[in-house]
Structure formats: C-alpha cells, structure tokens
Amino acid sequence: MSSFIAILSRDLNLAYRQGMDSVMVVMFFVIAVVLFPFGVGPEANILARIAAGVIWVAALLASMLSLERLFDADYEDGSLEILILQPITLEIAVAAKVTAHWLTTGLPLIIAAPVLAILLNLPADGFAVLISALALGTPSLSLIGAIGAALILGARRGGVLLSLLVLPLYIPVLIFGVSAVDAGLGGFPFKSHLLALGGLLLATLALCPWVSASALKQALRS
Amino acid sequence: MPSFSGQGLGCFRGGRLVFENLAFALQPGNALVLRGPNGSGKSTLLRLMAGLIQPLEGQIKWSDSDAGITDDPDLHYGRTHYVGHADAVKPVLTVTENVTFWARLRSPQSDVAGAIDKLGIAPLADIPGQFLSAGQKRRVNLARILAVPANLWLLDEPATALDVDAIAALCDAIAEHRAAGGMVVASTHQNLALTDHAVLHLSDYITEDPALV
Amino acid sequence: MIHRFANPTRFVRLADVIQPWAAGMTFLFFVTGLYFGLFASPADYQQGETVRIMYIHVPAAWMALFCYTAMAAACGTALIWKHPLADLAARATAPIGACFTLLALVTGSLWGQPMWGTWWVWDARLTSVLILFFLYLGYMALNNAFDDAERGFKASAILALVGFVNVPIIKFSVDWWNTLHQPASVLKAGGPAIHASMLTPLILMALAFKAYYLWVLLIRMRGEINAMKVRALRMRQVQQADMADKVAAGKVG
Numbered sequence: 001m002s003s004f005i006a007i008l009s010r011d012l013n014l015a016y017r018q019g020m021d022s023v024m025v026v027m028f029f030v031i032a033v034v035l036f037p038f039g040v041g042p043e044a045n046i047l048a049r050i051a052a053g054v055i056w057v058a059a060l061l062a063s064m065l066s067l068e069r070l071f072d073a074d075y076e077d078g079s080l081e082i083l084i085l086q087p088i089t090l091e092i093a094v095a096a097k098v099t100a101h102w103l104t105t106g107l108p109l110i111i112a113a114p115v116l117a118i119l120l121n122l123p124a125d126g127f128a129v130l131i132s133a134l135a136l137g138t139p140s141l142s143l144i145g146a147i148g149a150a151l152i153l154g155a156r157r158g159g160v161l162l163s164l165l166v167l168p169l170y171i172p173v174l175i176f177g178v179s180a181v182d183a184g185l186g187g188f189p190f191k192s193h194l195l196a197l198g199g200l201l202l203a204t205l206a207l208c209p210w211v212s213a214s215a216l217k218q219a220l221r222s
Numbered sequence: 223m224p225s226f227s228g229q230g231l232g233c234f235r236g237g238r239l240v241f242e243n244l245a246f247a248l249q250p251g252n253a254l255v256l257r258g259p260n261g262s263g264k265s266t267l268l269r270l271m272a273g274l275i276q277p278l279e280g281q282i283k284w285s286d287s288d289a290g291i292t293d294d295p296d297l298h299y300g301r302t303h304y305v306g307h308a309d310a311v312k313p314v315l316t317v318t319e320n321v322t323f324w325a326r327l328r329s330p331q332s333d334v335a336g337a338i339d340k341l342g343i344a345p346l347a348d349i350p351g352q353f354l355s356a357g358q359k360r361r362v363n364l365a366r367i368l369a370v371p372a373n374l375w376l377l378d379e380p381a382t383a384l385d386v387d388a389i390a391a392l393c394d395a396i397a398e399h400r401a402a403g404g405m406v407v408a409s410t411h412q413n414l415a416l417t418d419h420a421v422l423h424l425s426d427y428i429t430e431d432p433a434l435v
Numbered sequence: 436m437i438h439r440f441a442n443p444t445r446f447v448r449l450a451d452v453i454q455p456w457a458a459g460m461t462f463l464f465f466v467t468g469l470y471f472g473l474f475a476s477p478a479d480y481q482q483g484e485t486v487r488i489m490y491i492h493v494p495a496a497w498m499a500l501f502c503y504t505a506m507a508a509a510c511g512t513a514l515i516w517k518h519p520l521a522d523l524a525a526r527a528t529a530p531i532g533a534c535f536t537l538l539a540l541v542t543g544s545l546w547g548q549p550m551w552g553t554w555w556v557w558d559a560r561l562t563s564v565l566i567l568f569f570l571y572l573g574y575m576a577l578n579n580a581f582d583d584a585e586r587g588f589k590a591s592a593i594l595a596l597v598g599f600v601n602v603p604i605i606k607f608s609v610d611w612w613n614t615l616h617q618p619a620s621v622l623k624a625g626g627p628a629i630h631a632s633m634l635t636p637l638i639l640m641a642l643a644f645k646a647y648y649l650w651v652l653l654i655r656m657r658g659e660i661n662a663m664k665v666r667a668l669r670m671r672q673v674q675q676a677d678m679a680d681k682v683a684a685g686k687v688g
Contacts, residue, residue, distance in 0.1 A: 006323060007327075014312060017314040077310050077312070079310040085274060087296045147597060155577070164576055165577060167569075169597070171566060211593060215590065221274065
C-alpha cells in the first residue's frame with residue numbers, strides 16, 4: 001500500500017508540475033464536442049438527441065489521447081526498468097499509475113461534461129445519469145487503456161497503434177454509457193445500465209492491472 | 223554468508239546466441255568486472271543477474287539454495303541494486319525528490335541526504351533534474367543505490383559521464399560496500415580502481431551461431 | 436544445449452506430409468460442397484435462391500471464431516510454454532482469420548439486403564463480429580510494429596488473449612440480446628433445426644474451409660520459418676563481420 005501511495009503521489013506531482021497535460025485533455029474534449037453543432041447544424045432538438053453519444057465519444061477519445069504517455073515517459077528515461085526491479089508488486093504500481101491517470105484526465109472530463117451538456121441542449125433529466133455514467137465508465141477507460149499503453153512500448157508509431165488496439169475494447173463502455181443516458185431521458189429505468197457499467201469497472205479493475213503488468217514485463221525483457 | 227553464482231549460462235537475444243556455458247561465482251566482499259567488445263553480452267549478463275530476463279539455459283543461484291533467482295523475483299529484487307544505462311531522473315523533480323522516491327519504494331528508513339552527500343551532489347539537492355548535466359544525473363542514479371543498502375550491486379558502465387572526482391567517490395562507495403560484505407558486478411570500459419577484483423572476459427564465451435537447419 | 440531451431444525440422448517434415456492432403460481435401464470438399472450447395476439442394480420456401488449464400492456465410496463465420504480461438508490458444512501456448520512454433524502459428528493464423536471474418540461480414544451484408552432490406556444493422560451479433568475483425572487487424576498491426584520480432588510476438592499475444600473475451604460474446608449474442616440475426620440452428624441442444632438437404636452442403640463447405648485453413652496455415656508457417664532463418668543468417672553475418680573487425684584491431688581478449 002505504501003508503494004501505491006508513493007507512486008500515485010509522484011505521478012500526481014509530475015502531472016501538476018508538468019502542468020499542461022490535464023488542461024490539454026479538457027481542451028480537446030471541449031473542442032471536439034463544440035465541432036458537432038457546426039457539423040450537424042445548430043437545431044436544438046437534433047443536438048439534444050445526439051448529446052449523450054457525442055459527449056461519450058469525445059470523452060473516450062480525450063481519455064485515449066493522453067494514454068500514450070502513461071508508461072512511455074517512464075519507459076524512455078529508464079524509470080520503468082528500475083520500477084520493475086523493486087521488491088514491490090508491479091500490479092499495484094500499475095494500479096497507482098492508472099489512478100493518477102484517471103485523476104488527471106477522467107475527473108476533469110466529468111467536471112467539464114455538464115457545461116458541454118448545456119451547450120448541446122441535453123434535457124435536465126439527463127444530467128445526473130450522464131455524470132454517474134461517466135463516473136463509472138471513465139475509470140474503466142483508463143484501466144483498459146493501460147493495457148494498450150503497455151503493449152505499444154517501443155513500437156513504431158505507437159500513438160496510432162494505440163487507438164487501433166484500444167478503441168474496439170472501449171465499445172462496451174460506450175454502449176452502456178450512452179444507453180444509460182438515453183434510458184434516463186426517455187423516462188425508463190436506467191439502473192441496470194449503470195449496474196452494467198459498474199460490473200465492467202469491477203471486471204477491468206480485477207483484470208487490467210494484471211494484464212498490463214505482464215505486458216510491461218514483456219516490454220522490458222526484450 | 224550469502225554467495226551469488228551462475229552455472230552453464232546461455233542467452234539468446236535478438237535472434238542469436240549471445241554467449242553460452244558461462245559461469246561465475248561471487249563471495250561476500252568480492253567484485254567482478256565484465257569486459258568484452260560491444261555486443262558481447264555484458265549488459266545482457268547484468269540483466270540476467272538482476273532477474274530482469276531469464277537465461278536460455280543454466281541457472282543463477284543465491285547461496286546454495288536450489289531455487290534460481292527468478293523463482294522468487296521480489297526476494298531477489300530486494301537484495302539487488304541495478305544501475306542501467308538510463309538514469310531515470312525526472313526533469314521536474316529535485317535531486318532529493320528523485321532519490322527519495324526510489325528509496326521509499328524499498329524501505330521507510332533510508333539515508334537520502336547521506337547518499338547525496340557521499341557522491342558530492344549535496345549542493346544540488348534542491349535543483350530540478352532538468353538542469354543537471356549527464357554526469358550529475360548519473361550521480362543521482364548512484365545515490366539511489368546508496369540510500370538503501372542491498373547486498374548485490376549490478377552496475378552497467380557506472381562510470382559513464384563521471385569526472386575523476388565522481389569516479390573516486392564511486393570507488394570509495396564500492397569499497398565501503400564490499401567491506402560490509404556486499405558484492406559488486408560491474409561492466410566497464412574505464413578502469414575503476416577496484417582492489418583485487420576478478421575479471422570475466424565475455425569474448426571467451428562468444429559462440430559460433432549454431433548451424434541453422 | 437537447447438536448440439531453438441530443432442523443432443522446425445520436425446515440423447517441416449510433418450508439414451511436407453500433411454500439406455498435399457490438406458490441399459486435396461480442400462479441393463474435394465469445395466467441389467462436392469459447391470455441387471450440393473448450388474445444384475443438389477432446394478431453394479428455401481421463404482428466402483428463395485438467396486439461401487445459398489448461407490453455404491459461404493455460415494462456414495466463414497464459424498471459421499472467423501475458430502481461427503480466433505486457435506490464435507488465442509497458440510498465443511497462450513507461446514506465452515506459457517514459450518514454444519517458438521506457437522508464435523508462428525498465431526502469426527500465420529491472424530490474416531486467414533481476418534479474411535474469413537471479412538468474408539462473413541460481406542456475405543452477411545449481401546444476404547441481409549434481400550432478407551432484412553438493409554445492408555447493415557447495428558445489432559449485437561453484427562457489431563461484435565465487426566469488433567472481432569478490428570481485433571484481428573490490431574493483432575496484425577501490433578505484431579508488425581516492432582523492430583524486434585520477439586517483442587511483437589509477445590505483445591500481440593497478450594492482446595489476442597485479452598480480445599478473446601469477445602468470442603463468447605459473439606457466440607451468445609443472439610441468445611442474450613434481441614437481434615435481427617437468427618439464433619444458431621445447427622449447433623444447438625436437441626439437434627439441428629435444419630433439413631438434411633441443406634445440412635449436407637453446409638457441413639461439406641465447413642470441412643472445405645477447415646482444410647483450406649490447414650493448407651494455408653502450413654504454407655504461411657513455412658514461409659515464416661524461412662523468414663526467421665534469413666533473419667538469423669543476417670545476424671550471423673553482422674556478428675562475424677563485427678568479430679573480424681575486432682580481431683583485426685586487436686581488441687579481443
């Protein structure tokens with residue numbers, strides 16, 4: 001547990017001092033969403049209809065953009081090699097890094113989402129569901145993304161490759177995230193969709209640190 | 223007392239056999255220097271000793287236990303310090319923060335200030351890593367292994383980028399470590415002034431690639 | 436010593452024996468399967484002649500799942516037992532599986548147009564098969580993304596195992612969700628719900644696809660083995676040149 005806190009606080013400290021990363025993720029999120037009224041036209045009812053999907057897709061892309069650096073910075077400067085050679089559980093180290101990633105990218109997205117929902121005329125009954133769905137879904141995105149980020153270490157054109165690997169695996173989160181909001185808007189019970197998102201989160205929480213850790217070991221052994 | 227030895231080691235990297243039938247043995251206080259041309263497998267051997275990679279054949283053992291070091295990696299990582307080519311110094315963290323992070327992962331009790339002082343970078347303690355020269359970064363990396371004691375030091379070209387004073391400080395640290403019963407394996411082109419060390423010439427173990435069938 | 440290339444000799448010898456048989460079986464089953472499928476089976480009373488697309492579509496979809504399962508099994512073998520041939524088998528299977536998946540998607544689309552009145556619907560079965568196709572592409576991209584072939588093998592093997600969660604989802608998608616796609620009618624409890632005159636060409640075509648897979652797999656694996664030998668020879672050239680340099684410069688020893 002002390003290694004979890006040590007790594008988490010170091011990564012948060014790094015993110016804080018390097019500054020711009022979180023801001024850029026949120027800026028990308030906002031700009032990507034703002035493009036849609038230009039693309040599909042400013043009619044309020046059309047925007048309201050697609051708001052949930054647009055916000056989810058933009059959040060998913062924004063979360064993915066910052067993933068490339070999740071392990072890459074540590075891989076390049078040799079920290080990852082030293083980290084693996086410490087008498088700590090690597091899965092816990094991965095979990096700490098993913099937590100830091102979510103706190104610096106996922107959480108700002110959730111905070112920015114209501115503003116964008118207003119811009120897209122999302123009806124008021126959808127807000128609470130949207131926020132809860134994002135709160136349950138974005139940690140899964142960071143966790144699944146960690147696998148991709150670990151697999152591409154040392155690859156040519158890692159960033160493009162990462163999107164090819166990770167986006168198909170994001171689809172279940174997207175499906176349940178959007179259908180929860182749609183159900184909420186239509187006045188249907190949305191609890192089952194949120195439960196499915198929670199289930200996905202538990203499954204990824206159990207599996208992803210383990211898979212990422214073994215991918216990291218493979219990356220360092222070649 | 224612990225000992226560290228390997229028998230019949232062979233390693234296959236990047237599609238070829240780097241070395242085979244290699245053996246070494248270290249007793250407490252011993253030092254082993256690895257020599258050989260580029261590509262002869264000095265770094266590979268150190269990574270094998272660290273438990274980062276597994277040998278194709280042969281086994282590396284701690285003391286006389288039957289288990290190889292990779293059977294319980296965390297146990298081996300805990301008694302080993304490895305210094306590779308990259309210094310792992312974060313540009314936005316200060317020297318003290320860089321060293322403290324690694325020390326805290328190993329033990330709650332550590333002597334970060336003492337380690338920094340021993341390598342002569344105490345005046346830089348509050349300077350962020352981005353302002354350091356290559357030699358100063360290397361000293362930060364070496365301070366990491368002084369801050370928390372470990373039985374075995376594996377040093378891959380530790381003297382790279384170091385000036386004369388820093389090399390002397392490193393040699394003092396190694397001598398102190400050995401006097402306390404520690405073991406050292408180092409690969410180096412430069413002459414580290416180590417007293418009565420053994421030398422392993424890796425060029426003796428380079429083999430003709432086995433005929434492909 | 437352990438000889439990394441010892442296995443391929445045995446494998447190549449075995450492949451020499453199997454390959455002509457696999458080729459012959461492919462030919463035989465294709466010809467008989469197509470005869471039964473196109474001439475000796477009835478048109479469907481609802482679907483008419485378009486039902487014959489089934490004899491390509493269904494075996495292709497089976498192969499899409501079969502190849503992924505085989506690939507994941509090979510990847511698991513490669514990661515756990517470090518068998519060098521398993522890496523090659525997985526790598527050789529991926530493009531074949533991707534082609535079968537694409538074939539299933541395209542024939543499904545062609546069949547869907549007259550039957551459902553649309554080329555594509557976003558239902559669970561179609562979407563999950565599309566994801567399977569992306570997983571194949573991701574596997575191949577990752578496999579080729581590294582200068583060190585070994586690293587590509589290992590990284591993509593982990594991806595293939597993670598992606599395996601999709602396989603049961605595809606299989607049971609028609610049972611778990613209400614989809615336009617019909618549920619399984621051949622492999623189901625209580626015997627197949629399909630008439631023997633249609634089952635015969637279906638089974639024949641499935642066998643033809645299996646034999647084809649085996650045939651192409653062997654060809655591709657031998658190609659990969661040859662490529663590895665070339666790589667090793669190049670490494671040896673570099674090493675020898677390097678050593679000659681060092682000896683000339685008097686640096687060795």
